[in-house]
Amino acid sequence: MVLPPYLKQYVASVTEWWSSVKTAHSVWRLTRLYTGLLLSVVSILLIVLYQLSIGQMNRQQGLQIANIIAQQTLLAEQLSTEQFLEQFELQAQSSRQYILSYQTKKELIGRLSEIPTTLSQCPSLSRFPIWLDQFDELRLVSGCSQSMASGALIIAVDDESLYELKGQFISASAVALLLAVLLGIITGLVFSMRVLKRINSFNQVALQVESGQLSARVAISEQNDEYDHMALHINTMLSQLQHSFETISGITDAIAHDLRTPMSHLRQQIESEILSKRQLNLPTEQLQPMLDKLDEILFTFSAMLELTRLQQQKESNSQYFKTVNLKQIIVDAVDLIEPIAEEKQQVVNIASAEPLSIQGDATLLFRAIYNLLENASKYAGKSAQISVQLTHRGFTVSDNGPGISDIEKQKVFQRLYRIEKSRSVAGFGLGLTLVKAIIQLHNGKIELLDNKPGLIVNVEFVD
């Protein structure tokens, strides 16, 4: 079966809506709760109403019937059978509302021409049809029989109208309940959607903060309700968090910054010493390792400061963005890592879709991609397969090495964090933090996935 495209779209949109509704558990829960409440209230109201109207009539009828039975029983006790039957005949003829008959062994007196086959014992009533002259039609009446000393008393009452009323009441109730359900679902959905939309805005902000955007804040409406109070508190809390976070990183940066100057002077001293010794052909083996150590420290300091700048001064970093060809950058990065990978018998390949261009800084992107490749080469082990794939929204770098556990996946982007088993490899735990900062500067997202075995680093740029 081939569906026309507009129908396909429609089906797709409905499916999407449905799945979004289905995943929003709370919407359903609240709606169900609300509808349930509404239904209970309406049901109670209906029951009370029924008891007050139709129930009342029913009880009246029962009382009347009981009265008649009591009266006739009394008469039957006080009068002889002859007299009793006589007065009964009269009573039966004159009674308008009640159809009375009396069945003795010999005859049936009263208004019924015969006794219905199904007749319950009083006080419970059963319904049977009779022909009524006054209406000139067949009508359903309710009646019962009460056995007495000399026979059985049959009382029937024409309750057609009451019966109809009952039916109407029941169908009206059914409609009312259905409406209540509909109303409950509709208002419940609207109401809970509105509530949850606000809660979701909180969740969105929480997610943004999790991903490192400490500047994210919850929007506050004009209603000044509990949500707004909560939003205010959360925003205040976030501001304080951001402030202390910036203070902390400010302190580490200040330390790095202030130490760099004396360190670079130290570096200059050692280096000029080396240069002087070389001029005189003196050995410099003792000084060179010092220089290398100093360079490591200085490099870490520089990386820390650079990180902060990338994370904090988005505007000044992105004002020089140009259109860059991501594929070219990937090719360049793979060219650079290739001989290093070759030494470990690793294969690096580029699987490319169509070329992708984004607004960005070529050098920074190159560093990010090269860093990811370097990590893959460092940690994936001998003879690993490393592949870079251009997707239509970014790129992935994957390997078939040991991969990273789920717990560590969260942590590897933190500053100076190093995986236990990688401590033997040179590095400072700033590489991935820097990569993430660069990707975020380019409005991108970076996530780590399992390649089973190995790691996939997935980078997507949002326009």
Add this chain to the structure above:
Amino acid sequence: MRILVIEDNQTTRQYLQKALQEQGYEIDLADNGQDGLFLALEGDYQLIVLDRMLPKLDGLTVLSTLRNAGKQTPVLILSALDSVSERVKGLREGGDDYLIKPFALSELLVRIEILIQRKGTHSEKITSVLHVADLKMDLLSHRVFRGPTEISLQPKEFKLLRYLMEHNGQVVSRSLLFEAVWDYQFDPQTNVIDVHMARLRKKVEFDGLTPLLETVRGVGYRMVEQR
């Protein structure tokens, strides 16, 4: 060879002076932008080493004033660690090279050497074939020969060798090589360039032929013709 150093930090200034004098350059010093600009406009220098942050007159202002006045002296900008965009700014204002502090003196010396040499090669006729000893590179057909044998090189290796041949006899640093071949401005920090060079060496100096590429300890590489 006269070099003007405009740098406000006394320690750095002294080390620069010492290192450059040891290399045989004559040095003039200025510790602020104003004096530096005055000296640069009046004097006749082969090169100016200019700090980016200066009292009295900012380094970039010094540079643009100098260029507007028609002085084409090569300028090497020194700057505290700054974002890449800062570097772009400096080069756009007419700087010829850009070093980020803290820098290695050896790196600075190599770059000064290259800048001064480059100034001198402008008069040379443009050639499409490079020769170093029996190594021949045809820039048009992208083919490389060592004697009669053709050497097959990957694009990046070709660029690497070309840069070395163009700077025949000069020491080039790893980061200069990286910038020349990859055209991204940062220091890869690892021995990755050495690995590339080792691979290139194998291809150029096959079968025990005369070595043409020598390692300059602590600095970088140099192409040498041994006659």
